[in-house]
Amino acid sequence: MLLEVKGVVIRALNLSESDRLITILTESHGTVTAYANNSRSLKSRYMAAAQLFCYGSYVLYKKGDRFWVREVELLESFFGLRDSVRRMALAAYFCEVLSDVTTADADPEVLRLALNSLYAVSRELTSLSKIKAAFELRLAALIGFMPSIDCCAECGRASGTLYLDIMDGVAVCAECREYVASERREGELLLTGEENRRPILILSETVCRTMRYVISAPLERLLAFRIDESEESTFELACEQYLLHHVEKGYDTLNFYKDVNK
Numbered sequence: 001m002l003l004e005v006k007g008v009v010i011r012a013l014n015l016s017e018s019d020r021l022i023t024i025l026t027e028s029h030g031t032v033t034a035y036a037n038n039s040r041s042l043k044s045r046y047m048a049a050a051q052l053f054c055y056g057s058y059v060l061y062k063k064g065d066r067f068w069v070r071e072v073e074l075l076e077s078f079f080g081l082r083d084s085v086r087r088m089a090l091a092a093y094f095c096e097v098l099s100d101v102t103t104a105d106a107d108p109e110v111l112r113l114a115l116n117s118l119y120a121v122s123r124e125l126t127s128l129s130k131i132k133a134a135f136e137l138r139l140a141a142l143i144g145f146m147p148s149i150d151c152c153a154e155c156g157r158a159s160g161t162l163y164l165d166i167m168d169g170v171a172v173c174a175e176c177r178e179y180v181a182s183e184r185r186e187g188e189l190l191l192t193g194e195e196n197r198r199p200i201l202i203l204s205e206t207v208c209r210t211m212r213y214v215i216s217a218p219l220e221r222l223l224a225f226r227i228d229e230s231e232e233s234t235f236e237l238a239c240e241q242y243l244l245h246h247v248e249k250g251y252d253t254l255n256f257y258k259d260v261n262k
């Protein structure tokens, strides 16, 4: 059986001198893992497109429950990623997260986010830290962890600082937080605050507004936001923490990206 898919390679594992196992994030079939034979040989017609970060059109041959790459047409290699360790490290982090959170269920929006983000990193269209934050938060929202930060969930107030409970994705204002915390202190249930160590993000109005933009903007306008320099690092930390808490792990590639940015 032959299957034709368009997608980007988000994982490439060398099995031997000439064989490679690649995971492709596709438009139509979610992630597909396929063997690429002779992919490392100089003569290989797969070589250019069986590498990490490559976007292409792949003809796969299915035998049993395994796929083999039969033909490839390279559409975009994001060559700019290879010019800088920082860019490469960030792209590798994006791919590691993507291979962790995506499944065989197709979500064209996730692929578009991946391609747009890799493109933005390869050209450094804006600061890498901004691209990273936007990718993290938008991805979290796309894979089912959309935070509710339009207003305080208790009183509906939309201005001022909001306290976002990362795990339930619900935000409350300072007053309601005090109230809820004191009410519950009397009982047995402590559902908010540090009392039971639930991770809370404290979001200023500016950070909150920027996060709302990143969650809801059309993907092609995802990076078209400005944030005060003084709030930038808080915003970036919030996006990273939000995603990492939901995937419940850290990533080696993220540590590497941070190391090369020190």
Ligand SMILES: [Zn+2]
Residues within 6 Å of the ligand: 152, 153, 154, 155, 156, 157, 172, 173, 174, 175, 176, 177
């Ligand atoms: Zn409130």
